[in-house]
Amino acid sequence: MNYCGIDLHSNNSMVTVIDETDRIVAERRLPNDLTKILDFLAPWKEGLAGVVVESTFNWYWLVDGLQATGFHPLEAALLKDAVVLKLARKVKMRRCADYMSAFPRSTPSRVRVRQADRWYEHEITSPVGDVGNAMSWQQTEEKYRDLTSRASSSTRAQTERVIHACVALAFDLDRPANEFIRELR
Structure with a gap:
C-alpha cells in the first residue's frame, strides 16, 4: 500500500x-x-x-x-476527526525527533563579563535550555513570566493563558487541539 x-x-x-x-x-x-x-x-x-x-x-x-x-x-472533513488528529500528532512528534537528530547536540554560547576594567569572554557549551541541558517546566514558566513581567496587563493575561494551555496540552494529549486554541483566546 x-x-x-x-x-x-x-x-x-x-x-x-x-x-x-x-x-x-x-x-x-x-x-x-x-x-x-x-x-x-x-x-x-x-x-x-x-x-x-x-x-x-x-x-x-x-x-x-x-x-x-x-x-x-x-476529504478535508476527515481532518476534524479526533482519531485522525491524534495520529497526526504522533506522526508530527516522530518527524520532529527525526529532524532534531540532524542538528548538533550542543550549541556553544559566548558570554562576555566585565570585571573591573577588563572584559572576559567565557564559552558555555551547554547553556540552560539547550538540547543537552533542557529547562524544567518550572524554569520555562518562570522565564516566560519574567519576560512579560513589565508588559501590559493584557499581555500578562495572555501569558497566563498560554502557560495554562501548554500545561493542559502536556498532560492531556487526547484532547482535541481546537480546545487548546480556544483557551488561548
Whole structure:
C-alpha cells in the first residue's frame, strides 16, 4: 500500500509517494499541470490508498482531476476527526525527533563579563535550555513570566493563558487541539 501527498503551490506542486514504512518511493517537483501529475502517479495508481492535497487556495482543479481519473483525495472533513488528529500528532512528534537528530547536540554560547576594567569572554557549551541541558517546566514558566513581567496587563493575561494551555496540552494529549486554541483566546 502506498500513500501520496501533494503540496500545491501557485505554479508548481511537490508530489511525494511513500510506502507503509514511510520510505519515500518517489518524489518530484512538477508544474501545475494535471496531465503531468497524473502521468507521474500512474505507476502507483493501483496500490495507492489515497492522496492528500495541501493548499490554501486553488486546489479544486487538482482534486476534481484526481477524482475524475480514479484517485481518492482525502476529504478535508476527515481532518476534524479526533482519531485522525491524534495520529497526526504522533506522526508530527516522530518527524520532529527525526529532524532534531540532524542538528548538533550542543550549541556553544559566548558570554562576555566585565570585571573591573577588563572584559572576559567565557564559552558555555551547554547553556540552560539547550538540547543537552533542557529547562524544567518550572524554569520555562518562570522565564516566560519574567519576560512579560513589565508588559501590559493584557499581555500578562495572555501569558497566563498560554502557560495554562501548554500545561493542559502536556498532560492531556487526547484532547482535541481546537480546545487548546480556544483557551488561548
